[in-house]
Amino acid sequence: GKNEYDLLVIGGGSGGLACAKEAAQFGRKVAVVDYVEPSPQGTTWGLGGTCVNVGCIPKKLMHQAALLGSALKDAQHYGWNISQPVHHTWSVMAQGVQNYVKSLNWGHRVQLQEKKVKYFNIKGSFSDPHTVRGLTKAGKETVVTADNIVIATGGRPKYPMDVAGALEYGITSDDLFWLKESPGKTLTPFVFNVSLECAGFLTGIGLDTTVMMRSVPLRGFDQASHISKKKQICFTTQQQMASLVTEHMESYGTKFLKRCFPTKVEKLKSSRLQVTWKNADLDTEETDSFDTVMWAVGRAPDTKTLNLETVGVKTNSETGKIIVDASEATSVPHIYAVGDITEGRPELTPTAIAAGKLLAQRLFGHSSELMDYDNVPTTVFTPLEYGCVGLSEEAAVQRHGSDNIEVYHAYYKPLEFTVAERDATQCYMKMVCLREREQRILGLHFIGPNAGEVIQGFALGIKCGATYPQMMKTVGIHPTCAEEVTKLHITKRSGLDATVTGC
Amino acid sequence: SVQAHKEEDNPQKTMEVNGLTPVPGSYDYDLIVIGGGSGGLAAAKEAAKYEKKVMVLDFVTPTPQGSSWGLGGTCVNVGCIPKKLMHQAALLGQALQDSRKFGWQFTEEVKHNWMTMTESVQNYIGSLNWGYRVALRDKKVTYENAYGEFVGPHTIKATNKKGIEKLYTAERFIIATGERPRYLGIPGDKEYCVSSDDLFSLPYCPGKTLVVGASYVALECAGFLAGLGLDVTVMVRSILLRGFDQDMANRIGEFMEEHGVNFIREFVPIKVEQVEEGTPGILKVTAKSTAGDQMIEGEYNTVLLAIGRDPCTRKIGLDKVGVNINEKTGKIPVNDEEQTNVPYIYAIGDILQDKLELTPVAIQAGRLLVRRLYAGATTKCDYVNVPTTVFTPLEYGACGYSEETAVEKFGEENIEVYHSHFWPLEWTVPSRDNNKCYAKIICHIQDNERVIGFHVLGPNAGEVTQGFAAAIKCGLTKEQLDSTVGIHPVCAEV
Numbered sequence: 001g002k003n004e005y006d007l008l009v010i011g012g013g014s015g016g017l018a019c020a021k022e023a024a025q026f027g028r029k030v031a032v033v034d035y036v037e038p039s040p041q042g043t044t045w046g047l048g049g050t051c052v053n054v055g056c057i058p059k060k061l062m063h064q065a066a067l068l069g070s071a072l073k074d075a076q077h078y079g080w081n082i083s084q085p086v087h088h089t090w091s092v093m094a095q096g097v098q099n100y101v102k103s104l105n106w107g108h109r110v111q112l113q114e115k116k117v118k119y120f121n122i123k124g125s126f127s128d129p130h131t132v133r134g135l136t137k138a139g140k141e142t143v144v145t146a147d148n149i150v151i152a153t154g155g156r157p158k159y160p161m162d163v164a165g166a167l168e169y170g171i172t173s174d175d176l177f178w179l180k181e182s183p184g185k186t187l188t189p190f191v192f193n194v195s196l197e198c199a200g201f202l203t204g205i206g207l208d209t210t211v212m213m214r215s216v217p218l219r220g221f222d223q224a225s226h227i228s229k230k231k232q233i234c235f236t237t238q239q240q241m242a243s244l245v246t247e248h249m250e251s252y253g254t255k256f257l258k259r260c261f262p263t264k265v266e267k268l269k270s271s272r273l274q275v276t277w278k279n280a281d282l283d284t285e286e287t288d289s290f291d292t293v294m295w296a297v298g299r300a301p302d303t304k305t306l307n308l309e310t311v312g313v314k315t316n317s318e319t320g321k322i323i324v325d326a327s328e329a330t331s332v333p334h335i336y337a338v339g340d341i342t343e344g345r346p347e348l349t350p351t352a353i354a355a356g357k358l359l360a361q362r363l364f365g366h367s368s369e370l371m372d373y374d375n376v377p378t379t380v381f382t383p384l385e386y387g388c389v390g391l392s393e394e395a396a397v398q399r400h401g402s403d404n405i406e407v408y409h410a411y412y413k414p415l416e417f418t419v420a421e422r423d424a425t426q427c428y429m430k431m432v433c434l435r436e437r438e439q440r441i442l443g444l445h446f447i448g449p450n451a452g453e454v455i456q457g458f459a460l461g462i463k464c465g466a467t468y469p470q471m472m473k474t475v476g477i478h479p480t481c482a483e484e485v486t487k488l489h490i491t492k493r494s495g496l497d498a499t500v501t502g503c
Numbered sequence: 504s505v506q507a508h509k510e511e512d513n514p515q516k517t518m519e520v521n522g523l524t525p526v527p528g529s530y531d532y533d534l535i536v537i538g539g540g541s542g543g544l545a546a547a548k549e550a551a552k553y554e555k556k557v558m559v560l561d562f563v564t565p566t567p568q569g570s571s572w573g574l575g576g577t578c579v580n581v582g583c584i585p586k587k588l589m590h591q592a593a594l595l596g597q598a599l600q601d602s603r604k605f606g607w608q609f610t611e612e613v614k615h616n617w618m619t620m621t622e623s624v625q626n627y628i629g630s631l632n633w634g635y636r637v638a639l640r641d642k643k644v645t646y647e648n649a650y651g652e653f654v655g656p657h658t659i660k661a662t663n664k665k666g667i668e669k670l671y672t673a674e675r676f677i678i679a680t681g682e683r684p685r686y687l688g689i690p691g692d693k694e695y696c697v698s699s700d701d702l703f704s705l706p707y708c709p710g711k712t713l714v715v716g717a718s719y720v721a722l723e724c725a726g727f728l729a730g731l732g733l734d735v736t737v738m739v740r741s742i743l744l745r746g747f748d749q750d751m752a753n754r755i756g757e758f759m760e761e762h763g764v765n766f767i768r769e770f771v772p773i774k775v776e777q778v779e780e781g782t783p784g785i786l787k788v789t790a791k792s793t794a795g796d797q798m799i800e801g802e803y804n805t806v807l808l809a810i811g812r813d814p815c816t817r818k819i820g821l822d823k824v825g826v827n828i829n830e831k832t833g834k835i836p837v838n839d840e841e842q843t844n845v846p847y848i849y850a851i852g853d854i855l856q857d858k859l860e861l862t863p864v865a866i867q868a869g870r871l872l873v874r875r876l877y878a879g880a881t882t883k884c885d886y887v888n889v890p891t892t893v894f895t896p897l898e899y900g901a902c903g904y905s906e907e908t909a910v911e912k913f914g915e916e917n918i919e920v921y922h923s924h925f926w927p928l929e930w931t932v933p934s935r936d937n938n939k940c941y942a943k944i945i946c947h948i949q950d951n952e953r954v955i956g957f958h959v960l961g962p963n964a965g966e967v968t969q970g971f972a973a974a975i976k977c978g979l980t981k982e983q984l985d986s987t988v989g990i991h992p993v994c995a996e997v
Contacts, residue, residue, distance in 0.1 A: 051991070057928065060992050064929045065605035071598040072607060078592035079620030079731075080599060086609045093606030096932040205606065350989040350996065376988045387990065415584065416591045419623040453963045456995030457970020463987045464977035474973040475889045476863040477900070478578070479587050482969030483863065501638065 003130050005031045007363070008146035010124050010132060010306070013049020015339030015352030016152035017108060022360035024115040031144055032112060033134060035123035037305075039174040040159070040167055046105030047112075047119070050154050050340070051349040053101055058177035059197055061097045063381045066204020070383075074420035088205040090182035098178065120144065125307040129332055148363055151313070151322060151330070151337040152356065153306065155299035155347070160189075165265035169273050170293040173198065183207065184291030187275055189262050190214050193380045195296030196245065200383040203254040210255040210290075211246075212262065212277065238392040241428075241445050248384040248426040248447075260286070265293055301341045311335065316343045326370050328359045346376050377459035379452035384426055387451030389459040390443030396432045405442065406435045408468070408488035412500040414449055415479045427481075431468070431488050439468035444485065454482040532556045534876075535659055535673040537651040537819065540576020542852035542865030543679035544635060549873040551642040558671060559644055560651035560661050564683075567693040570701045573632030574639075574646070577681050577853070578862040580628055585703035586723055588624045590894045593730025597896075604933040615731045617708035625704055653820035657847065660820075675876065678826075678835065678843075678850040679869065680819060682812035682860070687715070691775030695786050696806040699724060707782040709733065710804030715772055717743045719893045721809035722755065726896040729764045736765040736801070738772065740793055744893070748905030751941075751958050758897040758939055758960075769793045775806055814854040824848065829856055839883050841872045859889055890957075890972035892965035897939060900968030902975055904956035909945045918955075919946045921981070925997040927962055942997050944984070952981035959994075967995040 007023045009016040012034030020032045036053075038044040045053035065088070072086055112119045122134030122142050133143045157172035173194055176183065186202055188195040189212035202209040250256055262277040268289060276287045301321045308315060314323045314331040321343035328336045336359055339345075339352035354371055361367035377389035396405045409430035417424045432443040444458050461471070476483030490498045534550050536543045539561030550557045563580075565571040572580035592615070599613055639646045649661035649669070657672050684698035697705065699720055711734040714725040721737060722744065729735040737759075744752035760766055770790040779785040783804035790799050814833040821828055821835075827844045828835050834856035841849045849872055852865035867884050874880035890902035909918050922943035930936065945956030957971045971979075989996025 056992050060928050061605075061932055064932075065602075065607075068598055068602035068605050068607060071595055072602060072609070075592075075595040075599055077619075077623055078588075078595050079616040079618075079623075080592075080595060081614050081616060082599070083610045086607060089606045089608060091606075092604075092608075096604050096606070100931045348988070349991045354988055372986055377990050379990050379993065415587055418627045419588055419591075419620075450963045450966045450993075452990040452993035453966040453995045454970065456990050456993060457967060458973055459970070459990070460974035460979055460984060460987045461970060461977050463983050464974055464979050466973060466977045470976050471973055473885050474969075474976045475861070475867055475885075477890050477892050477965045477969050477972070478862045479583050480892070480965035480969060482966045485969065486973065501634070 003145040003147045005029045005118070005144065005146040007031070007148045007150065007360070008033070008132060008144050009150045009152060011049065011152035011154055011302075011339070011341075012047045012108070012119070013152060013154050013339060013352070014051045014349040015154075015356040016049065016150065017047075017112075017356075018353040019150050019152065019338060019356030019360045020117050021111065021115050022357045023364055024117050026360070026364040028364050029118075030116075031118040031120065031146065033120045033122050033124040033132065033144065035121060035134070037123070037156075037302075039156075039172065041171050041175045043175045043178045045178070046102065047108045047121075048101075048105050052104050052108070054174045054177050056349055057104065058097050058101060059173075059201075060381055061100065062093065062177070062201045062205075063197065065093050066201040066383065069204050069206070070422075074416070074422065077420045090205070091180060093205070094177075094179060101177075123305060125305055126311045126313075127307070129311045129335060147334060149335045150328075150356070150359065151303075151306065151335065151341060152339045152352070153302040154340045155301050157194075157295065158298045158300045159295055160262070160297050163262050163264060165267070166262075166293075166295065169265045169267055170295050172295050176294055183294070185289075186210070186292040186294060187212060187288075187290045188294045188296055189260075189277075190297050192296050192298060193382075195294070196249065196382050197380060198294060198296065199254050200249055200252075200381075203249070203252060204383055208255075209253075210257060210288075211249075212257040212260050214259065214261045214280075238388070238394065238445065240393065240430075241386055241388070241447060244426040244428055244447050245380065245382050245384060245386050249382060251423060251425075252383050299340065299347070303341065313337075319343060327362065328355055328371070345373060346378070348376065348378055351376055375459065375462050377455050379455065381452075384447055385449065385451035386445070386447045387455035388443065388445040389455055390441065390462050391432060392443060392445075393430070393432050396442045400434065400442075404435050406433050406439070406468075407431070407492040408433065408490065409492055409498050410484055410488055410490060410500050411498055412448070412481065412484045414481050416449070429485060429488070430492075431471070431485065433468045441466050441468060441471065446481075446485070448481050450481070454485070457482075458485060530657065530672045530674045532558045532645075532671060532673040534558070534675050534677065534873075535560065535651070535671060536677045536679060537659070538576065538679035538681055538815075538852070539574045539635070539646070540679060540681050540852065540865070541578045541862040542681075542869040543576065543677065544574075544639070544869075545866040546677050546679065546851065546869030546873050547644050548638065548642055549870045550877060551644045553873075553877040555877055557644045558673070559639060559646045560649050560659070561646070562648060562650040562663075564650070566698065566700045567686075568697055568701045570704055572704070573629070574635045574648075575628075575632050579631050579635075581700045581703055583862055584631070585624050585628060586699075586727075587894060588627070589620065589703070589727045589731075590723065592620050593727040593896065596730050596732070601929070601933040601935070617731070618706075620731075621703070621705065628703075651819065653824045653826075655823060674847065676848045677869070677872070678816070678819070678848065678854065679852045679865070680815040681853045682814050684720075684808060685811045685813050686808060687772060687810065689772060689774055691777070691786075692808065695775050695777055696808045698808050702807060705805075709807070710783045711802075712736070712805045712807055713738060713788055713801065713803040714807045714809055716809035716811070717741075717745070718809055718811060719744060719747075719895075720812075721807075722759065722895050723893065724807060724809060725764055726759060726894075729759070729762070730896060734765075735763075736767060736803070738767045738770055738790060740771050741769065747893070747899075748901065748907065748956075748958055750906060751899055751901070751960060754939070754941060754960055755893070755895050755897060755899055758936075759895065761936075762896060767799070770799065772806075773798075778802060812853070812860070816854055832856070840875065841868055841884070858886060859891070861889065861891060864889055888972065888975050890968050892968060894965070897960055898962065898964035900957075900959045900964030902957045902968055902972040903954070904945055905958075906943070906945055906956065909947075909956055913947055913955075917948050919948055919952065919981075920944070921946065923997055925961065925994060927994050928992045929962070940994065944981070946981045954979045954981060954984060961994050963994065970995075 006028040124132040124134040185208040191213040322337040379387040413424040533555040649663040717739040853860040893899040926937040940961035942959040946952040
């Protein structure tokens with residue numbers, strides 16, 4: 001028989017909603033199914049996916065709360081009389097953040113309605129290549145059939161399987177942003193950008209925070225998905241930048257337990273948590289108590305309950321992610337996938353959105369434009385932010401050989417740090433270029449305030465094939481941090497002091 | 504300080520200057536730079552790299568109020584640097600308010616102390632003045648704190664604070680004397696009013712302030728003064744930010760008005776009288792309407808004039824060496840190699856006719872000029888698509904054409920304007936304006952929809968705009984813009 005919908009999207013997150021709304025623009029009959037399986041701690045949320053509910057949005061807002069704490073300290077140098085001490089109240093912040101997120105959930109519902117996209121709050125699974133069925137919260141079964149299906153179910157945080165008590169007593173980022181009360185003294189093992197960002201803002205709002213790392217910071221992909229070399233996000237394997245970021249966090253007050261890994265978590269009578277870990281360097285076992293243990297050991301694709309085997313959608317045996325080609329097609333005709341669930345793609349909201357939109361345009365809008373995953377810019381929102389686009393230094397060396405690349409770099413001091421007497425030791429930038437005639441820019445890395453704002457425009461330049469001479473021809477805006485990019489001239493090769501001196 | 508004069512060499516030079524042209528090869532210096540500001544210092548330091556014998560003459564004529572400052576020029580002392588720091592102080596005031604919504608708690612009443620801020624800012628500037636002195640010394644550039652003026656071919660007279668005069672000769676000269684604020688020419692202006700030259704070192708809080716003018720200087724100062732909690736009024740003769748995209752200019756004005764800055768439009772002051780002495784005292788300003796006969800009066804603690812800047816070219820003896828200047832504006836016309844009509848005399852920076860008055864432009868021009876003179880380079884300064892930012896309370900970053908200029912040059916049917924309001928994520932929780940931040944790009948349809956104008960109004964506009972300027976330099980098209988993925992969540996992704 002005929003399928004009820006032209007397009008069914010499974011997963012109402014960044015990628016899924018973008019695809020659905022775009023398809024609706026072409027006058028198609030579209031449905032979205034979205035469902036949030038509560039976390040082991042019982043946390044759940046509304047429409048919008050990870051980014052809106054337990055990712056980018058609450059993360060950036062809490063990061064802002066922490067930045068404002070620094071601003072309060074700076075303000076006194078700039079003449080503002082603020083009486084000490086200054087307190088932070090978690091519940092005020094959490095309520096502000098959670099209310100805003102809820103307004104976004106509502107906004108998405110309204111948008112779907114306006115665009116006449118049908119929304120089902122059901123947990124969908126395949127029963128055949130054009131049919132998805134699921135149960136509503138109330139237990140009613142719903143069946144949806146569609147000509148085309150897009151899987152955009154994203155991922156969920158993993159728990160370490162080899163640590164006793166991890167599941168019962170620990171939380172993840174899924175829970176952190178929805179806590180009504182302060183997490184208190186927090187331990188976050190291991191190290192991914194997630195735990196650094198969270199540890200960063202927790203420290204910033206005044207909490208005793210410890211990061212436990214097994215090996216090196218920001219080497220995010222040895223336990224989770226494998227990103228093929230072509231599609232690496234610029235910050236993977238970017239050792240130098242990762243070190244500067246963590247160095248800053250250390251001077252900022254975050255504690256680091258390096259070369260350690262937890263072995264068990266137990267609950268104490270006081271309802272605090274006792275964590276035991278091995279120190280690989282000293283070969284000893286150590287222990288301490290915390291109010292909260294937040295795991296950030298990677299995210300796993302949310303495919304378990306989809307029933308992919310029934311319809312034959314192939315996944316990567318190691319990562320569990322869905323294998324897609326350049327047009328986002330899976331191994332089954334008329335079934336596609338976008339976003340964090342797909343193998344070999346960056347786990348970023350903007351790429352999911354762009355891919356989702358382009359997919360809808362190809363399916364229904366006679367377009368043939370494929371998603372370009374090269375040179376995707378991104379930012380890690382640690383206390384001192386790190387933004388980047390293009391290749392890491394290591395990747396450039398690997399691809400072209402160290403003799404064929406030139407790295408221009410500089411240590412700079414944001415003007416606003418001067419009067420505020422803030423330490424700018426880790427404010428740093430570097431540009432990786434090809435050495436041959438044109439000197440095309442392969443990658444740009446920036447650590448400092450507002451890193452995302454700085455990098456965005458340069459990402460455009462790199463998309464246009466920007467070269468070092470073009471960058472030098474661009475006049476700087478004064479006084480900003482970004483202008484230093486247009487003034488980079490000391491190379492790593494020269495060994496000269498890369499500290500920026502006055503204007 | 505470092506001295507290296509040769510008064511013992513040619514005693515007759517002092518007396519027989521007119522008509523005597525020094526013999527090439529016997530010049531005191533390869534290069535004398537008049538003006539130790541952004542352009543001048545950059546040029547001097549660059550020349551020293553090529554082992555040239557360089558002298559910098561810098562002198563600050565005190566303001567009518569008596570303010571003066573050290574080496575570094577406008578940007579460092581009475582421009583970009585103190586302006587941005589005070590702007591930051593005002594932004595921090597706003598951050599304090601926001602922070603309560605993000606969970607921070609402290610006393611309700613938070614007051615700002617002008618002296619604390621100004622002292623910190625002046626200390627930092629002092630360190631920059633010192634840094635420049637050291638840099639020049641390290642690079643073996645001779646520096647004299649003296650007023651330079653031409654007295655004859657290849658010859659300059661330098662007069663220091665004590666009135667002592669010395670003569671120097673050089674093969675080449677670079678004029679980089681910059682500008683100073685203009686006065687109204689009305690009774691009481693020099694006696695009682697201050698300018699940006701005085702504001703950043705004012706030893707008392709300005710209090711209730713009237714800012715006269717609608718330039719970016721006027722709006723930036725009015726903006727931060729209001730942000731620090733002062734009662735501020737801006738008196739505007741006609742339009743805001745002449746020369747800038749008017750749609751953006753009006754949005755800036757609107758924002759400032761909604762956030763506590765008073766505007767008096769279409770009036771000009773005709774006299775300023777002192778009602779009460781003091782620091783600050785009380786001044787009475789009488790103003791006349793530009794549209795009729797209406798007169799108004801107002802009392803203020805401080806009157807800040809920001810109606811424009813005039814080049815320091817009238818009293819440096821240019822007539823003695825035949826350098827042409829625009830008689831009306833005082834600006835110096837140069838060719839595309841910054842050369843004046845006198846082959847051995849060059850000019851850079853704010854004094855140039857038809858060029859942008861920006862520090863980075865002056866620095867770039869100075870450096871490239873020197874490289875062409877002494878290092879055999881050929882690259883000329885690229886004055887096209889120079890980005891800029893106005894640091895008003897809501898910052899405005901721009902690069903390329905304004906909408907009006909684009910329409911004028913290419914015709915309305917040949918350009919497409921893409922635009923969007925946006926709400927910075929950081930403004931949501933504290934419930935700040937959700938319809939004020941705005942961005943637009945202007946594309947030239949026939950030229951592959953090339954981006955020829957970029958405008959953004961929002962926080963950190965300078966940081967956002969810089970990268971876009973680089974992209975525009977690379978010939979960015981709308982298609983390339985569309986295919987670039989955004990960083991989430993930041994303002995720039997819009």
